[in-house]
Amino acid sequence: MGTTGDRYDNAVIESFRSRMQVEPLDRPRWRTRLELANAIFEYLEIFHNRQRRCSAIGWLTPVEFEKRQPSTVA
Structure with missing residues (x-):
């Protein structure tokens, strides 16, 4: 890890973080941390995981x- 071309490059998380900064957080300041936490939770659980399509x-x-993947029971 840490060199160019690594299999576990952090490009995926960098892309996700940039989306988080643009999509749900591009609003006026939140009054409390709880409001911000709720907005992030809503974005992840409602929009990102259920509606947003990923290439x-x-x-x-x-x-x-996840539904299309065969279930594995340990």
Whole structure:
């Protein structure tokens, strides 16, 4: 990790963080940390995981992608 071309490059998380800064947080200042935490939770659980399509998983939502994967029981 830490060198160019690593398999676990942090490009995915950098892309996600940039989306977080633009989509849900591009609003006036939040009055409390609780309001901000609720906005982030709502963005992740309602929009990102259920509605937003991702190119890395074949233009499916994360929920759709998980449903299509075979379940593995330990």
